[in-house]
Amino acid sequence: MTESSVHPALWPAPHASGAVDATVTVPGSKSVTNRALVLASLASEPGWLRRPLRSRDTLLMAEALRAMGVGIEETISSSSTASGEPEITGEAWRVIPAGLHGPVTVDVGNAGTVMRFLPPVATLTDGPVRFDGDPRSYERPLTGVIEGLRALGARIEDDGRGALPLTVHGGGALDGGPVAIDASSSSQFVSALLLSGPRFNQGVEVRHTGSVLPSMPHIRMTVDMLRAVGAQVDEPETGGEPNVWRVSPSALLGRDLTIEPDLSNAQPFLAAALVTGGKVTIPDWPERTTQPGDALREIFTAMGGSCELTERGLTFTGTGRIHGIDVNLGEVGELTPGIAAVAALADSPSTLSGVAHLRLHETDRLAALTKEINELGGDVTETADGLHIRPRPLHGGVFHTYDDHRMATAGAIIGLAVKGVEIENVGTTAKTLPDFPDMWTGMLGV
């Protein structure tokens, strides 16, 4: 447990006195940064990550890979101006792959990407790799990774619950081949096995056997990023068998990759435009992306705003009126807390569905959102796979965050419209956006 969660401070969420009008530069994507770190570490030559996200989840990933032997040097990248003067263009990480070694202990924190993406990497080391993390990490599902890796030839010691803590006994290589897993509780099981797949002797063929598969854009992100480093991937969306992904064994290239801004972390800022009837521009919004946050253009437009993508970025404009929405968020589950917050301020009810698996995210997000919005006077009920939200006038109070970064940002969105909201442990936003409080007050000019 972190110091801040033992003595959680209360952060008075700023109330917006008028329409916001701001440009907010959002740091790099967590999901892209952590995939890029894994792929660069498994490559056969050095590579670069430019504008990586520097947050708890990505630093834990970098630290774990370093402990296994990978060189990751943090530098400030520069390029020359027309006059020849160097111009600072931002942070860059140079990744230098090396032989992977144990014994190592990996702290996964509460990062889904670290606890799921690294056990497959650990099978390639020459020793034991112990995985441990925050108390909540013991409750988050890992069965697909543990059972999947065992079926592919790995030796893993765990306590039989299909969760952390566990030790992967790396044997220097893994057979690989075909494997069937149920990834209905997390798409990250599929991504995890695919990311290391090129380095398994026979590659990997992952077959998802469960009824639902959440977060498909994140699996597309895995496939796209694998292809970008030279891997050969067959997958359902380009003519392959449904629910089957195949990665051939191959060496991986070291690339020079600029990380896109984190569009899910852009969500609270776009929501601020919607809630206050203002305007927010996010520079460098990609024209094409696999990030689920891109769906906000459609979802927040349906909730009452409008957006325009230009060379300046994405500009989102609110009208001051917010409408409820009936939407299946199965593909974009991580957007649920921010959408629920906006929906609680709308002029009609909302039904958010397709997100039963959020009960096993950083916290049980369906229970947490229901409790916290209702404690401010709201009327939210949990359904089997989501939330039903009937807006009511809300009042101030403490908004608890349960060590969940997206609960903290959801509370901040509500605080824009409701006076006297205090966010407990806003520091938990450090998981993916350490500068959130300053960025938020900066946007509001307070």
Ligand SMILES: O=C(O)C1=C[C@@H](OP(=O)(O)O)[C@@H](O)[C@H](O)C1
């Ligand atoms: O692969 C990824 O980077 C992610 C996949 C999703 O996980 P689930 O499929 O477990 O929801 C998402 O919610 C998480 O924030 C990031």
Ligand SMILES: C=C(OP(=O)(O)O)C(=O)O
């Ligand atoms: C679910 C999330 O994170 P994780 O990568 O820990 O699963 C999230 O960021 O919303």
